[in-house]
Amino acid sequence: EIVLTQSPGTLSLSPGERATFSCRASQSVTSTYLAWYQQKPGQAPRLLIYGASSRATGIPDRFRGSGSGADFTLTISRLEPEDFAIYYCQYYGGSPPGWTFGRGTKVEIK
């Protein structure tokens, strides 16, 4: 079973700052199947990044996904007020194949 560890648990930043957070897999994984989601309170998750680095439809270019192997990163270049939320990484794979989510990183206003 592949485990995704997200860090930090919480990130306290101000609007305009850069946010960087990590998703580390318990083993090397295929970046094709690594995705990032944003979730705001009371809302369903929204797909941000698929294939580790491709932005989903309508996602602003301040969101950037990168990484390979077991280490992946989501970067928000300049935080907008609407970006304060929880971010989850997700991977498809394993044996048998299934979907795994990380425990999330909360980006809060400092």
Added chain:
Amino acid sequence: QITLKESGPTLVKPTQTLTLTCTFSGFSLSTSGVGVGWIRQPPGKALEWLALIYWNNDKRHSPSLKSRLTITKDTSKNQVVLTLTNMDPVDTATYYCAHSYCFTTRCNRDFDYWGQGTLVTVSS
């Protein structure tokens, strides 16, 4: 425009079976490569994938819940049904259904459209 909506009971008693329905529009589960999955989220906790069914009736289940889960589809009604047996208070969560696909042009196994979720509380 793809939309999904979950429906079912908001309250179930311990040991009962939960049945949730996902009704969707904007796509067909008879289209090659399309799948609908279920994901849940206990209050204040992380997302947990439960099950997914593909257009060809291929099914995937979370190993930790496989013995309690059933997922089926009714293509003519544009619905996917999830049942979870022997409910326990720890199963209290918001349950989401979501669209996934694998086409030759893009096959990344993510969930690109989600329903709004339905909160299910397990309590006597």
